[in-house]
Amino acid sequence: MCYSAQIIDAWEDFVRRTGAAISLPDFAELYGFRLADRSIRIPKAVDAAFARPADETGRAIQADIDAFDRDQATAWEQALFAQRRRLADAERALQAKPTKAAAESRRIARTKVDWLLGKLAALRRPTLLPEDSRFFPGWYAPVIVFEHGRKLVKPMRYQCRPAGKPAAFDRRFPGTYNARRDNLEGFWKGLFGVTHGLLPVRCFFENVSRDGANVVLEFRPRADEPMLVACLWSRWRGPEGELLSFAAITDEPPPEVAAAGHDRCIIPIKPEHADGWLRPDPKNLAASYAILDDRQRPYYEHRLAA
Numbered sequence: 001m002c003y004s005a006q007i008i009d010a011w012e013d014f015v016r017r018t019g020a021a022i023s024l025p026d027f028a029e030l031y032g033f034r035l036a037d038r039s040i041r042i043p044k045a046v047d048a049a050f051a052r053p054a055d056e057t058g059r060a061i062q063a064d065i066d067a068f069d070r071d072q073a074t075a076w077e078q079a080l081f082a083q084r085r086r087l088a089d090a091e092r093a094l095q096a097k098p099t100k101a102a103a104e105s106r107r108i109a110r111t112k113v114d115w116l117l118g119k120l121a122a123l124r125r126p127t128l129l130p131e132d133s134r135f136f137p138g139w140y141a142p143v144i145v146f147e148h149g150r151k152l153v154k155p156m157r158y159q160c161r162p163a164g165k166p167a168a169f170d171r172r173f174p175g176t177y178n179a180r181r182d183n184l185e186g187f188w189k190g191l192f193g194v195t196h197g198l199l200p201v202r203c204f205f206e207n208v209s210r211d212g213a214n215v216v217l218e219f220r221p222r223a224d225e226p227m228l229v230a231c232l233w234s235r236w237r238g239p240e241g242e243l244l245s246f247a248a249i250t251d252e253p254p255p256e257v258a259a260a261g262h263d264r265c266i267i268p269i270k271p272e273h274a275d276g277w278l279r280p281d282p283k284n285l286a287a288s289y290a291i292l293d294d295r296q297r298p299y300y301e302h303r304l305a306a
Contacts (some may be wrong), residue, residue: 004205004216005248005266006133008226011142012049012153014200018228018274020144020151024047024057024242030140030155033063033241038072042155043138044122044132074124080116122265131306137177143231143246144153144198146278156197160247162190162234179232179247181267181292185285188247194283197231197246198274201266205305208261216305217260221298227268230277230292249292256266261300268296 008014012022027050034040063091087109093102122132124157135141143156159177161169170176184192203220221227233246253265269277273291280288 004134004136005199005201005229006130006203006205007043007135007140007141008133008200008202011045011133012198014226015142015144015153018144018151018198020199022142023152023154024055024061027152028057028061028064029069031061034068035064035071038068038075043139043141045128046140046142046155048128048132050298067124069123073120076116076120076123080120083112083116087113090249096226134205139176141199141246143199143233144228144274144278145195145233146275151275151278154244156233157243157245159249160191160232160234160245161236162245163236164187164190165236167238167240177247178250178264180264181249181251184232184249191232191234192285193280193285193288195235196277196280196288197233198269198278199229199231199246200247201229202229204266206257206262206264210261217262217302218305219257219260219265219300219302222301223298227266227296227298227299228271228274230267230269230295234236251292254297254300256300256302265300267292268298270294270296277302 015022024201030040030042034042047065050058050061050065053062087106090102090109093099094106127180137159138211139158140155142153144151147150159170159174160179161167161176179188179192180191181199202224203218205216207219208217209215230249231246232249233244236243236245249267250264251267253262269291273294276287277291
C-alpha cells in the first residue's frame with residue numbers, strides 16, 4: 001500500500017505544464033469548509049500555492065488560509081500555556097515530594113510542550129521544507145482529472161468513498177486510499193474505466209518491517225523525475241455535502257522495492273498516456289490496462305524517512 005507520498009515542488013506550475021487548469025472554485029470550497037472543520041488536513045505546500053493571488057477567488061482562498069492559521073496558532077498557544085503550567089506544577093510537586101505521578105506528569109508536559117513548539121514553528125516558517133509537501137491517508141492532495149472538456153486540478157481526499165456508499169464506508173474500509181490493480185473490475189468496478197485521475201508526486205513512503213520493528217522508508221526515483229500516479233476518483237454526495245476523494249492504483253512491486261521489504265507499488269503513467277488515461281472508454285478496459293502496463297519504470301532508491 002502507498003502509506004504516504006510527497007507532492008512535487010511547485011506543483012501548480014507542473015500541472016499547468018501538463019495543460020491542466022487549477023479549479024479555483026473547488027479549492028475555495030474546501031478552504032471554506034476547513035474553517036469550520038479543523039480535521040481537514042491540507043499540506044502546507046498546497047496552501048503556499050495561493051500566497052500570491054491573482055483574482056478575487058484566489059484572494060478569498062488566501063484569506064481563509066490566513067484565518068485558519070490564526071485560529072490554529074491561537075489553539076496551540078492556549079494548549080502550550082496549559083502544558084507549561086502543568087509542567088511548572090509537576091516541578092513544584094517533585095521538589096516537595098518526589099512521586100511517580102508527578103514525574104509522569106512532568107514527562108508528558110515536556111513532550112507536549114516540545115510538540116506544540118514544533119507545530120507553531122512549522123506554521124510560522126515562511127520557507128517550505130520537503131516535509132511540507134507530504135500527505136497521508138485522509139489528507140487532501142491536488143489530483144488532475146478531465147471534466148467539462150478540459151484537464152482540471154481538484155483537491156481530493158486521499159481515501160476514496162465511491163458515490164452511493166454511506167459515510168460509514170470510510171470506517172468499514174479504511175484502506176481505500178489504495179486500489180489494487182488485480183481488483184479494478186471487482187471492488188473498484190464503478191470507477192475503473194469511468195473516473196481516472198493523475199497525482200503528481202516526487203516520492204512515496206511505505207511501512208516495512210526491519211528486525212521486528214516497523215520503519216518508514218522513502219522511495220524516490222533515482223533520476224528524481226516527477227511521477228504522474230494513476231488514480232481512481234469519485235464525487236460523493238450525501239446529507240453532509242459533497243466529497244471529492246481518490247485512491248492510488250497499486251501493483252506488484254519492482255525488484256528493488258520488494259527487496260527493501262514492501263509488496264506493493266504505485267503505478268506512474270508515462271506522460272504521453274496522460275490524456276488517454278484521463279479520458280477512459282468504459283467499453284474498452286483493455287486500453288486502460290495497456291496504459292497501466294506500459295508505465296514508467298524508474299529505479300527506486302530508498303532510505304529511512306526523516
